[in-house]
Amino acid sequence: MNTNNYPVANQLTIPEALNRAYAHWNAGQAQQAEQLCLQVLQVVPHQPDAFHLLGLIAHAYGKLDLAIDYLRKACLFPAVPATYCSNLAEMCRQKGLLAEAEQAARRAVEQEPQLIAAWNNLGIILQESGKFDASLECLQRVVSLEPDNPEPYNNLANTYKRLGQFEQAQDCYRRALALRPDYAEVHSNLAFLLNDLGRFDEAVASAEKAIDINPQLADAYFNLAQIEMSRMRYAEAQCRIDALLAFAPRHAGALTARAQLLMKRAHHQDALACARQALSISPDNAHAYNVLGQVLQALGQHDEAAACFDRAAALPGTVAEEALVARAALFMEMGRKEEAIAAFDYALEKFPASTRVMAARSDSKTYRSDDPDIAVMEAMLVRAMQPAISDRMSLHFALGKAYLDTGNSERAFFHLDQGNAIKRATFSYDEAKTGEWMQKIAAAFTPELMEKFNDAGAASERPVFIVGMPRSGTTLVEQILASHPGIYGAGELSALSHAVDRAGIFPGDLARWGKEDFARIGSDYLSRVDDLAPGALRLVDKMPANFLYAGLIPLILSGARIIHCRRDPVDTCLSCYSKHFAGEQLFAYRLDELGTFHRGYQALMDSLRKVLPPERFLEVDYESVVDDLEGQARRLIDFVGMPWDDACLDFHKTRRIVRTASVSQVRQPIYATSKGRWRRHAAYLGPLLNALGVAAPADDAQ
Known part of the structure; x- marks a missing residue:
């Protein structure tokens, strides 16, 4: 039975009503568009085009859960346009539903292999899921199809950064800015990369430029707070988080960062409330689970902390490596050394090239001169793709410990001097003022x-x-x-x-x-x-x-x-x-x-x-x-x-x-x-x- 001829309001046919609804939407008349879609659904309860437009409208009004619900209904039909699946993928990504997002994005590119937006969405989703090689392949395809579009270069740079290919990432960010100098998101992302390279002042300047261009860019405030935390400027980090929460009070990342700052000041109960609030807003947020685990650990709730680290490691995203290290360190803290060693081994099995795991497990062992870990960590420091500066620092400290264990003073102090110098460059310390304070x-x-x-x-x-x-x-x-x-x-x-x-x-x-x-x-x-x-x-x-x-x-x-x-x-x-x-x-x-x-x-x-x-x-x-x-x-x-x-x-x-x-x-x-x-x-x-x-x-x- 053809339902297209069923009359809607004012005797419009279904196609006419939908065309008019989309025309209203494109003209910025969301209320009229919504009313027409709802009238269409009264006549044809499962009309996918109406569900799709309602999803776009709900998303525009910040109703992400409702938008996803509408788009899921739209995509129930096998013959819907690939764009519908691509839009569902992006909204699921924003909600943190990365597995569903990937499934929808893959359906979109299978239906329409030339749909650039779908490949772009899939590349971002794979990146956020920690599937970096697959993300790289997608985003390189997008760049080749749209060489003059700055957005794919930004996304590709983000994946290169996740892969530790910092030079390529920086080149892509610079290319994006050459195409669009006022691209606030790129200035923000470049700031985070510069932070990883230890170029802290440049990083701050880049993040501040992003905020100057777009004062409502949440990620720029968040990145700036992370930069300030990495160099122990906690008051400055707090100011950035407060500014972000002033216009985005339900920003899960900001609430998680606030929990971290409260932990730095040993306000653990307040940190606990913040981390739980972040998870109430974003229930599948791996980073929030990881931080909640840290807070619970500090409060002595060790079983609960371990469960949070397990949850963070199991969720899609890029936090699994950090969470597995935290879980192993928790076992060390609890005196369960055999379980800690097994946990470090498991983390290495999941992340075989992880500098973080190699460095973190150094305190769980006494090195011998023939320990293969020593050669592996040395190789990590000289490979073409250099680790982030924080990981380099950790490797230097781990190698310093290893060579002290083996009695090799020369190599021990080569690495200890390097590690300490990196750390010392991240903060200000007034030796004279400290001495005067003790005298007072x-x-x-x-x-x-x-x-x-x-x-x-x-x-x-x-x-x-x-x-x-x-x-x-x-x-x-x-x-x-x-x-x-x-x-x-x-x-x-x-x-x-x-x-x-x-x-x-x-x-x-x-x-x-x-x-x-x-x-x-x-x-x-x-x-x-x-x-x-x-x-x-x-x-x-x-x-x-x-x-x-x-x-x-x-x-x-x-x-x-x-x-x-x-x-x-x-x-x-x-x-x-x-x-x-x-x-x-x-x-x-x-x-x-x-x-x-x-x-x-x-x-x-x-x-x-x-x-x-x-x-x-x-x-x-x-x-x-x-x-x-x-x-x-x-x-x-x-x-x-x-x-x-x-x-x-x-x-x-x-x-x-x-x-x-x-x-x-x-x-x-x-x-x-x-x-x-x-x-x-x-x-x-x-x-x-x-x-x-x-x-x-x-x-x-x-």
Whole structure:
């Protein structure tokens, strides 16, 4: 039965009504077009052309779910134009439904092989699905068919970038801009590429140009925020995300980036809410699942975190590699080393040429000189297609670790110097200002101040603070204490710095604080940690940088104890220099700055040692723990006021989460190989030794 002759409104036939509807749409009269389509569907409930136009209208009004629903109905019919399937593919891509998008796009190109828009859509979908070689083939076809169209060059460049072919990507971006200088999307994408190449100022300028051209281009704000995060300019990144969310409050990528920024400031509950909001908007967003996993991991919800990493890895997209690495690292953190090794192996199986996996698994193993990983990582650094600068940095640190393991000082420091230099170039650090700050802290804590407010703080015996330089044995001491059934090791908490920051400027405001202020800061701190293992008699806060607040702790928490971990200064600094820290240790990436910072830290602790209450302050030397584990362990347990438990001697068997650079070492029994380790590498430590005022050992002593 021919339904085309059925009358619609005003006695129009179906074809006449549809033609008029499309004419209204093309003239910008969406409401009239929509009314005619709905009238057509009243007469012919499954008319595909009407569904298609309704889908375009819904999409124009930002109703993506409705648009997809309409286009799905349009594409149910086998003979619909290929354009309908191509449009459905693009809308599914925007929704993150990449499998359905690919299926629709492939149907479009099969129906009409000359439909350039369909090949273009398919190329983008394959790119976002992580199928880069197939994407490249599609987009090269589009470029050959439309050599004067800038859009395919932009899309092709994006795929080249994903493949790590940065030179080809840059050429394509430049070609697109030559064809269209005001192409905002290309300026934004080029910014992200320049960031990967380590050309940060150029990257920022390119992203800002994109925003100047199109102030509503969401990706430009997002890319600019990512660039600022990569060089640890978190306040600037926050401004960009706030600007994006001001006009796109439901932008899932922006909400995910905000969650990452909140994590950087240790506002984990707020980060959790942001990540969950992103997923409520984009339920199949792999990046949001990956970030949610990171937040849950930081909150100690490890099974839930693993499930999120699994989900991120399973979803279509380009996040799977990162998620699989995160999953393996989570197992390391949980002390499940065999599962971690298996997870790294699986990640390499899925991504055989992954620099990220190779570098990430370096802490899970001790290298031998014949380890094939060493040759593979060396080859990755010299291949024609260079890794992104962040991956190069990770490879240098991994190789530095590998060569330290094998005793090859020359190669170790070649790579460590390279890795540290790359990292150091990403941020600003004022050595003199940091030193002056520590001097001000030392001067603020006078005997008179300590005496005046010695009973001002909130009374609690529960907190135990472990402070000192990173890599000075703080994790080892925490693990010994946390092996006691009555003591909870909380890891590196930001609770104290948050409580102090909330009260004012430190140490500038110290002179005006009274008894009530000190008590309030202490109560604020306790409120932040009260929910952590409430049944434990002692809670260990192992944030090494809390040495900056060591003088303040007795004033705000009158019952708290402080354990200061010390280690040979050169061994400490060498260990710092060999690690790419997850947190912000800005002083750690140049040997001379490391030494200067350590001298400032020593001077501060020398000053505080004179005023801290001796019954609440204990100093523990790493070397003493290595030489006399039981004696020092008993001393620690006695200091925190707990009865002895033999489990403290088997600390390496304790199943608990360890979130520090010492995650692998703390799972092993005490070993003495790191004592005096620096002497074997003294020839490469000149700037550090000079800054510390330490003489290089004689050749025969190395």
